[in-house]
Amino acid sequence: MAVTLMQGNEAVGWGALAAGCRFYAGYPITPSSEIAEMLSRELPKYGGKFIQMEDEIASLAACIGASVGGVKSMTATSGPGFSLMQEHIGYAAMTEVPCVIVSVQRLGPSTGQPTSPSQGDVMQARWGTHGDHPIIVLYPNSVPKAFGLTVTAFNLAEKYRTPVILLMDEVIAHMRERFEMPPFESLTVIDRMGTNVPPEWYKPYGDTIGDVPPMPSFGSGYRYHITGLFHDVMGYPTQRLDEINPLVERMQRKINNHLEDILLFEEEETDDANTVIIAYGVTSRSARHAMRLARNHRHNIGLLTLYTIWPFPEEAVMRIGRSARRVIVPEMNLGQLALEVERAVGKHKVVRVNRADGEMISPQMILQAIEGR
Amino acid sequence: MDKDERSAYSYLRTTKKFPNIWCSGCGIGIVMGALIRAIDRMGLDKNKIALVSGIGCSGRMPVYMDFNTMHTTHGRALAFATGLKLAKPELKVVVIMGDGDALAIGGNHFIHAARRNIDLTAIVINNQIYGMTGGQYSPTTPLEMRATTAPYGHVEPPFPICELAIAAGATYVARSTVYHAVELDKFIEHAIQKVGFSLVEAVSYCHTTFGRLNKIGSAVEMMHQLKEMSISLSAAEKLTPEERSLKIIRGVLHNIDKPDYSSLYDKVIERAKASVTGKEYMRAGPGGLE
Structure with a gap:
């Protein structure tokens, strides 16, 4: 297929279609609206459905409902809408219903700056909904990655029966970049595991190898119960500790035992580096440029780009902490993922580079940190 | 199906731990019975029925019944049901809500589901109070009544549930009470058969909170009160607007095709x-x- 200039938001839409998404429910919000517009145009061509709901709470609810009906579903929003979606991110995590939530971040808090970039939702993506819950958060740094990670987001959601959040920078969402979209059939697309046990044997929240129970859709002959309350293996509400604890543990295990599959990152020139920049999203591109400039001046600089930010790639970061003397963490916020990096490598090794005013972090800002200015 | 298989018992989850969570004398069980009788009468396939509920006493209803059941979040059941219905149009989706659930926290979802005319059956069990949380006033608590958050009498006018649904675009709207169980069976059956957004308001009571706080009495007295206060649509037409405003008007209030x-x-x-x-x-x- 031809090379095109494509916007990040558009790439997310195509990635969703490629992954088999056939339902989108959303509410308009800058800077994510192009995803909704694109899918309202394209989804019906694939026999899929688009609906604009009355708010973001209802949008994610409709996605979860559609997913229970067996259809891969997605919604997209930005900060204020992402805040509203937290209720149902928790519900999807608790009920283990696959869905993809895109948050194209804008400068916050509150209405903030709707058209300015920010990486301020990093902690909200992890802890925005109440209670201990597993979550996967992916973070693209280019238009091709926006496409690819959207496909990955669906695959992980289906494979692990979990909500997956795709956090995007406004800069990636609205920037047009060179992109050659791969043929859909060349992509690996994972569908959720069904079951063929007799319906009376089926346990929707049973202990299963790999800790992810199969999920037949409503209407398929397997009648079961879904609730946001703590539930037993049949999905029925429970207050028994011997039923609550296994659920809490299994939900954590199903993510924590598959980190090799879930954690995506890329290391560049870290072998000889005494200083490593750890970055994500568009900031990683400023970081790469800064690394090149610094290498020209014979500074041994490396770069670790994170594509999965939650669960936090602790092992990889700790390994870097053992070899590097210094770790630089540039972020378009006042230091959110830096807290995790500090926990992994020790606070004394971390140099933060931050801004939260709606402007990008330039390579020069990172270079200054490298040179200790 | 033989008679035994079609008994109400066959629609209950035998693996579920009974008894249910409702106070003895509660009206919710009557609505549950009416729903089962309506489904039984239509001879629908259990696999093709989904029950979706919100939060509150009424939210606990689906778990006892052997269908595809989903207990969602407070007020949002209709939004979940919207997605489910669009994904699986062959399912009959019945949404069970309480008055606080459907009209306070879920008021926006309620009017928009009706406006879009999604083919759902909404059953609102109206007990005029938040029962599960202990008796706080709801959007349908009548003026002057006592609630734990209205110790000096309630000052807000109640929402007319049926009129709201009609104005918002519903295709079928009917009201009955838990005293008139046979009528409730019939309205729920109509509502499930109707294509488009249909609403059945099942007027109930909460003797544990509302009855106690307002000194109305036990479930039996509240049941009697429902009988005395309600009137059929045809009989209500003979009354003055003032007289009508004091009554619970039972009947099919709205039935259109679109x-x-x-x-x-x-x-x-x-x-x-x-x-x-x-x-x-x-x-x-x-x-x-x-």
């Missing part, structure tokens, strides 16, 4: 597929379009 959301969206799919050009096909990639 295309539901899914049938209109199917046309969108047809139009979109017809608009696919060679260039767009290329963009989608080989095999991309079904």
Whole structure:
């Protein structure tokens, strides 16, 4: 297929279609609206459905409902809408219903700056909904990655029966970049595991190898119960500790035992580096440029780009902490993922580079940190 | 099906731990019975029925019944049901809500589901109070009544549930009470059969909170009160507006035919597929379009 200039938001839409998404429910919000517009145009061509709901709470609810009906579903929003979606991110995590939530971040808090970039939702993506819950958060740094990670987001959601959040920078969402979209059939697309046990044997929240129970859709002959309350293996509400604890543990295990599959990152020139920049999203591109400039001046600089930010790639970061003397963490916020990096490598090794005013972090800002200015 | 198989018992989850969580004397069980009788009468396949509920006493109803059941979040049941119905149009989706659930926290979802005319059956069990949380006033608590958050009497006027649904665009709207169980069976049956957004308001009571706080008495007294306060639609037409305002008017208040959301969206799919050009096909990639 031809090379095109494509916007990040558009790439997310195509990635969703490629992954088999056939339902989108959303509410308009800058800077994510192009995803909704694109899918309202394209989804019906694939026999899929688009609906604009009355708010973001209802949008994610409709996605979860559609997913229970067996259809891969997605919604997209930005900060204020992402805040509203937290209720149902928790519900999807608790009920283990696959869905993809895109948050194209804008400068916050509150209405903030709707058209300015920010990486301020990093902690909200992890802890925005109440209670201990597993979550996967992916973070693209280019238009091709926006496409690819959207496909990955669906695959992980289906494979692990979990909500997956795709956090995007406004800069990636609205920037047009060179992109050659791969043929859909060349992509690996994972569908959720069904079951063929007799319906009376089926346990929707049973202990299963790999800790992810199969999920037949409503209407398929397997009648079961879904609730946001703590539930037993049949999905029925429970207050028994011997039923609550296994659920809490299994939900954590199903993510924590598959980190090799879930954690995506890329290391560049870290072998000889005494200083490593750890970055994500568009900031990683400023970081790469800064690394090149610094290498020209014979500074041994490396770069670790994170594509999965939650669960936090602790092992990889700790390994870097053992070899590097210094770790630089540039972020378009006042230091959110830096807290995790500090926990992994020790606070004394971390140099933060931050801004939260709606402007990008330039390579020069990172270079200054490298040179200790 | 033989008679035994069609008894109410066959619709209950035998693996579920009974008894239910409701106070003895509660009206919710009567609505549950009416729903089962309506479904039984229609002879519907259990696999093709989904029950979706919100939060509160009424939210606990689906778990006892052997269908595809989903207990969602407070006020949002209709939004979940919207997604489920669009994904699986062959399912009969019944949404069970309470008055606080459907009209306070879920008020926005309620009017928009009605406006879109999604083919759902909404049952609102109206006990005029938040029962599960201990008796706080709800959007349907009548003026002057006591609640734990209205210790000096309530000052807000109540929401008329049926009139709200009619104004918002529902196709079928009926009201009855848990005293009139046979009538409730019939209205729920109509509502499930109706294509489009249908609403049945089942007026109930909460003797544990509302009855105690307002010194009305036990479940039996509250049941008597429902009987005395309610009046059929035809009888109500003979009353003055003032007299009517004091009554619970039972009957089919609204019944119209118009295309539901899914049938209109199917046309969108047809139009979109017809608009696919060679260039767009290329963009989608080989095999991309079904």
